[in-house]
Amino acid sequence: MNSPIEIDFILLVFLVLISYAAIRMKNLLSATILLSGYSLIMALTWVVLNSPDVAFTEAAVGAGVTTFLFIAALSKTMVMEEK
């Protein structure tokens, strides 16, 4: 199965944009949600690269469990990053 190059290009551009936005975000809760979206796009990339096994792991662990762990840690500290 060969996917067209445009799909790869769009996914990679989204990955770069989302990770840059997650780095620049001052609100850490928003950054966590952006990382969850990053994992979702990454899972799509793994599917395009013909490895659905890794995509499964990325979607379940990256978008599900890791997001929860970050939010649980955030609920015990501050949501806003210090200037």
Place this chain on the structure above:
Amino acid sequence: MGEKEVESLVARTISRIMIPFIQLFGIYVIVHGETSPGGGFQGGVILGTSMILYGIVYGLSKAKKRVSKKHLIILISLGVLIYSGIGLMDMLSGGKYLQYDSLPLPVDAHETTALSILGVELGIGLTVMSATIILFIYLAGERIGAGMDNW
């Protein structure tokens, strides 16, 4: 992520409907691990995630009533025991560690391999599911100065 359940009726109703299907999908991923994408780890994480959803929506105190710490710890150890037990049984019947086709089952070698892989995946799934749930409850329930001794 408090002790009480969330106010939203939509969130409560949707998760009440969705949680059984999430768990069914997790079991599907574990059982079909050898022929299709997925396996013990992925299915175990999906099963654990359903409990995380329950805990987030219905509150931590209800989630703590659903699962007991003793049973979760027993399940974690049981999964490791299943995995290493199948490996050691292969060694006892003359093969290498986890050499599936050396088990003396009354079916042919291909089916013996498939059955052993199913057992190993079930062990991995049990361990990962219980570890995810116990991680969730400890991390969400930790209060400064108050331990989790009453759970």
